[in-house]
Amino acid sequence: MFIMIKFFKPSRTERETALRFLLFLSVLTLFSCADDPMEPLSEDEVYLLEKPSGFPEITFDVTENPVTVNGVALGKQLFYEGRLSRNNTISCGFCHIQEYAFTHHGHNVSHGIDDRLGIRNAPPLQNMAFLKNYTWDGAGHHLDERSLVPITTDFEMDSSLPEAVGKLNADPKYKKLFKAAYGNENITGEKVLKALSQFMATMVSADSKYDRMKKGTAAFTTEENQGMALFQQKCASCHSGGLFTDESYRNTGMYYNAQFGDRGRYRVTLDWNDNMKFRVPSLRNVEYTAPYMHDGRFYTLEAVMNFYSDNVENQPNIDPLLKQNGHLGIPMTGQEKQLIIAFLKTLSDKNFIANPKFAE
Numbered sequence: 001m002f003i004m005i006k007f008f009k010p011s012r013t014e015r016e017t018a019l020r021f022l023l024f025l026s027v028l029t030l031f032s033c034a035d036d037p038m039e040p041l042s043e044d045e046v047y048l049l050e051k052p053s054g055f056p057e058i059t060f061d062v063t064e065n066p067v068t069v070n071g072v073a074l075g076k077q078l079f080y081e082g083r084l085s086r087n088n089t090i091s092c093g094f095c096h097i098q099e100y101a102f103t104h105h106g107h108n109v110s111h112g113i114d115d116r117l118g119i120r121n122a123p124p125l126q127n128m129a130f131l132k133n134y135t136w137d138g139a140g141h142h143l144d145e146r147s148l149v150p151i152t153t154d155f156e157m158d159s160s161l162p163e164a165v166g167k168l169n170a171d172p173k174y175k176k177l178f179k180a181a182y183g184n185e186n187i188t189g190e191k192v193l194k195a196l197s198q199f200m201a202t203m204v205s206a207d208s209k210y211d212r213m214k215k216g217t218a219a220f221t222t223e224e225n226q227g228m229a230l231f232q233q234k235c236a237s238c239h240s241g242g243l244f245t246d247e248s249y250r251n252t253g254m255y256y257n258a259q260f261g262d263r264g265r266y267r268v269t270l271d272w273n274d275n276m277k278f279r280v281p282s283l284r285n286v287e288y289t290a291p292y293m294h295d296g297r298f299y300t301l302e303a304v305m306n307f308y309s310d311n312v313e314n315q316p317n318i319d320p321l322l323k324q325n326g327h328l329g330i331p332m333t334g335q336e337k338q339l340i341i342a343f344l345k346t347l348s349d350k351n352f353i354a355n356p357k358f359a360e
Contacts (some may be wrong), residue, residue, distance in 0.1 A: 040070040040073055040074075040176070040177060040181070041070055041180065042180075044069060044070040044071075044181065045069045045070075047067040047069050047072050047198070047202065048067075049062065049129055049204075052242070053206075053214070053215070053242075054211075054241075054242035055127070055206065055242040056241060058130060059129065059131060060128070060129035060130075060143060060201045061144075064144070065194045065197060065198065067198045067201055068181065068198070070180040070181040071181040071198040072195075072199050073181070074177045074178065074180070074198075074199075075195035075196045075197070075198045075199025076199045076357075076358070077174075078192060078195055078196050079091065079092045079093055079196060080092070080093040080360040081168075083164065083168065084151055084164045085157035085158065085159050086113055086158040086159045086163070089113065090113050090156065090157050092147065093360055095112070095122045096122060098354075098355075098358050098359060099288070099353050100288045100289060100353070101124040101126055101205070101284075101285035101289050102125035102126065103121070103122050103123065103124045103288070103289045104121070105289075105290070106291075107122075107296065108121060108291050108296025109121055109260065110155075112153070112155045113157060116154070116156075116158075117155060118153075118155050118156060119260040119261065119295070120136055120260070120262060120294050120295060121292075121293065121294055121296035123136065124284075124285060125203055126204070126205040126284060126285060126352065127203070127205055127282065128143055128197075128200045128201055128203060129143075129201040129202075130242075130243060131243070131247065132247055133247065135279070136278050136279050137264050137265050137267050137268050137278065137279065138249060138279055139267075143197040143200060143201065144194050144197045146197065147192075147193050147196045147197065161192065162189070164189070165189055165192065168187050169187050175187070178191060202357075202358075203352075203358060204352075205285060205349040205352040206242075206349070207349050208284065208285075208346060208347045208348055208349040209347075209348070210347050221342075223339055223342045224342050224343050226339045227340045227342040227343030228346075230332075230336050231343050231344070235340065238280045238319075238321070239280065243284065244282050244283040244347065245281060245282040245283070247279065248279075248280050249265045249274065249278060249279055249280070250277055250278070250280060250321075251264075251275070251277045251278075251315055251317050251318050251319055252278070252308075252312065252318070252319060253313045253314065253315060253322055253329070254276065254278075254294075254297070254313065257297070260295055262294065262295065263275050264277045264278040264294065265277040265278065275315075276317070277317070278293075278294045283347055284349065285347060285348055285349055286344050286347060287301075287344065287345045287347070287348045288348065288353060292304050301341045301344060302337065302341070305332060305337040305341065306337070308322075308330045308332070309331065309337070310329065312328050312329035314328055
């Protein structure tokens, strides 16, 4: 008996359906493996830090701390590692949350171990490789050393490098990662700090609507263009350049908050002329980084605008830019404030806050 088999040529629709199904399976497979630890490269490679258009030169010293693929991978693991804290609960990522441009969203100041309060709002972690100094008072000058402060401060992680290194040494995973990054399994505090700074150096945000507008691949609305013109008139003296900060320290007429006892730059220099001077923050991703100011006193951009227009406190060393033509603060109408805010939102980089290479 013969059985006749008829072969059918699938239609175009059937072929497209099959391709979509195969694509679905491949995506499903990708996400099912997303929680697997990333394997380091057997032969490490240089991780190239690039300077986006309009940015200042890179300040991160790659000769002293060469950035590599395996070094960055190790730094990422350490960034989300709770064992850097005394009771294994607080990581860098606990206070620096990616979806909020690596700030501690919802808290006016940082909350650390045992729910202890810090004295300052956690600043965003972005474009660190291009900054000259760090923190609200400029006490940090070297990114490789920056992580030592939160690890050892009693109201943050309340640990020590020897304690953290001891925990990491007990984990075979970390021996493997350190060997891949540094050529041997010897885990040291210096390597921990350098790996963390390598990871932070890769946190570059330069793909906002503003950046695309500058490249000619996006167009501003009428309101955004008007807001940009107003921003350049009223704000750009301090929030200048590609990072939207001139990295200076200024007294902007904020009242002294006795709860936290923070006098800003004065804590570093002990020069009373620096009383209540704080670092001019970058405004990139400002839409995501509420609350605002060094102590998180304002929860909306509107509140910040209202402060600068109507509530600046006259102090002996207030910045001269805030005391011109007999006016204290920055003259702005309600409409002008909304236009400036419209422009500030063009500095939001959605790809940065959703980039999986930074995610836990």
